[in-house]
Amino acid sequence: MRHVAIIGSGPAGYYTAEACQKTFGDAVRIDIIDRLPVPFGLIRSGVAPDHQSIKHVSRRYEAVALTDNVRFVGNVTIGDQISIEELLGLYDAVVLATGAPADRPLDIPGAELPGVVGSAAFVGWYNGHPDHAALAPVLDGPGAVVIGNGNVALDVARILAKTEAEFAASDIVAHALDALRGHAINRVTILGRRGPHQIAMTPKELGELGHLERAIPRVDAADFPPIEDDTALDPGQRKSVALLRGFAEAAKAKPIEILFDFFARPVAIEGESRAERVIVERTRLTADGAAEGTGETYAVPAGLVVSCIGYRTSPIPGVPFDTRAGRFANDEGRIAPGLYAVGWARRGPTGTIGTNRPDGFLIAEHLAKDLPDDSGKAGRPGLDALLATHGVDVVTFRDWQLIDKAEIDRARDGAPREKFTSIETLLGARGG
Ligand SMILES: Cc1cc2nc3c(=O)[nH]c(=O)nc-3n(C[C@H](O)[C@H](O)[C@H](O)COP(=O)(O)OP(=O)(O)OC[C@H]3O[C@@H](n4cnc5c(N)ncnc54)[C@H](O)[C@@H]3O)c2cc1C
Numbered sequence: 001m002r003h004v005a006i007i008g009s010g011p012a013g014y015y016t017a018e019a020c021q022k023t024f025g026d027a028v029r030i031d032i033i034d035r036l037p038v039p040f041g042l043i044r045s046g047v048a049p050d051h052q053s054i055k056h057v058s059r060r061y062e063a064v065a066l067t068d069n070v071r072f073v074g075n076v077t078i079g080d081q082i083s084i085e086e087l088l089g090l091y092d093a094v095v096l097a098t099g100a101p102a103d104r105p106l107d108i109p110g111a112e113l114p115g116v117v118g119s120a121a122f123v124g125w126y127n128g129h130p131d132h133a134a135l136a137p138v139l140d141g142p143g144a145v146v147i148g149n150g151n152v153a154l155d156v157a158r159i160l161a162k163t164e165a166e167f168a169a170s171d172i173v174a175h176a177l178d179a180l181r182g183h184a185i186n187r188v189t190i191l192g193r194r195g196p197h198q199i200a201m202t203p204k205e206l207g208e209l210g211h212l213e214r215a216i217p218r219v220d221a222a223d224f225p226p227i228e229d230d231t232a233l234d235p236g237q238r239k240s241v242a243l244l245r246g247f248a249e250a251a252k253a254k255p256i257e258i259l260f261d262f263f264a265r266p267v268a269i270e271g272e273s274r275a276e277r278v279i280v281e282r283t284r285l286t287a288d289g290a291a292e293g294t295g296e297t298y299a300v301p302a303g304l305v306v307s308c309i310g311y312r313t314s315p316i317p318g319v320p321f322d323t324r325a326g327r328f329a330n331d332e333g334r335i336a337p338g339l340y341a342v343g344w345a346r347r348g349p350t351g352t353i354g355t356n357r358p359d360g361f362l363i364a365e366h367l368a369k370d371l372p373d374d375s376g377k378a379g380r381p382g383l384d385a386l387l388a389t390h391g392v393d394v395v396t397f398r399d400w401q402l403i404d405k406a407e408i409d410r411a412r413d414g415a416p417r418e419k420f421t422s423i424e425t426l427l428g429a430r431g432g
Helices: 010-024 058-065 084-090 120-126 151-161 173-181 203-209 227-233 234-247 355-368 382-389 395-411 422-429
Strands: 001-009 030-034 070-074 093-096 116-118 143-147 187-191 213-217 254-262 264-270 278-283 291-300 306-307 335-336 339-341
Touching: 001 084, 010 030, 010 058, 030 382, 058 070, 070 382, 070 395, 084 093, 084 382, 093 355, 116 120, 116 227, 120 151, 120 173, 120 278, 120 306, 143 151, 143 234, 143 291, 151 187, 151 254, 187 264, 203 234, 213 234, 264 291, 339 355, 355 422
Parallel strands: 001 030, 001 093, 030 070, 093 339, 116 306, 143 187, 143 306, 187 254, 213 254
Antiparallel strands: 264 278, 278 291, 335 339
């Protein structure tokens, strides 16, 4: 028997469990350990609440979770309550699938002013992540700035722009819906250092902006290269750029404008005691496609500034860390004998949910080569004994199902599905 501990129950964790099941069949026991009492990582707390079809991928993970050789051990923080050394003593392999939960810092003057938030916090706030439920972002408008040209920036802009009715059938949390209901923001400016050809936004997410009830996307036609240049783009990017070109032609007025400000780099945030404006430097592309400043600056009024510029893995004591890259130091997933990384903790914050699947299979291949058939390590019973000595209040998958059911029951007909947002309430909802 091989004993595997996977730390983190997001896509990377579950795909690794699935791959281990396929590789080892009944000859493996897998514990998926998460610091939260609820599984699925960013599927629950990152993916936008109005993208329920994407969140449904968690049903696939449930199928894995409900097999005999996999169990979920929630409400246990590795590196805090239990150390990596302790786990390595109990399991043949410890796989870190802890994601990249911390915002990459926005390193400009004024970034510490009230009103400036990172996307991990802002997204966690509207998705009910217990770490961010108390965020209370400044929504008194009239301007908001979103920094970044990826899909997370689009998620943030869209959430700020939607009407309450447009959140029907989402699982946005009640505190966010209440706060957004009365917001006074009428212009959301999305800043990108480079141009329309360099965006990391996908057509589906961009297309949604064109169908919002009270908001209209705008792009300056002067920002585009000649249309013939679009043919050199890959098909997905060409589609995205075509959507942007369409936005440049939109004449219709709506109460909220979503303004794409390309070739625009934030250099400072200013305000008396809170963010009031972002100072932006105009950029141009260099021959090798980088952005360089032109020295021309201007101010964009903004009471709320959300930086969507990437994420970093949180270090764990005893695990080698690549500070520059912001993830665990690893060689194709191998960190040290018996210790592995997968998903965003291995590669950094890139790719979609599906990108984590081959990652999981890569780790299973490593395990097939590296692990003995039976090392005699204690595995599950050993962890249970250790958790008992530490007095840890563990949440099982059955407990999670009760939490899930209680959340669904709380939603009224047609109302958004509500989520519990504190660890205490989550633990209470399992009925024990
Ligand atoms: C805002 C946002 C929106 C996104 N939307 C989409 C989308 O629409 N479609 C798409 O395909 N992709 C989307 N993605 C990308 C997708 O969410 C990621 O590819 C995926 O979640 C990465 O999986 P992961 O398992 O590596 O990390 P995560 O999903 O972050 O999971 C990590 C898990 O580890 C746990 N953990 C962390 N530290 C510890 C510890 N010390 N001890 C125990 N547990 C720990 C966390 O609680 C968490 O459950 C989005 C990402 C973000 C940030």
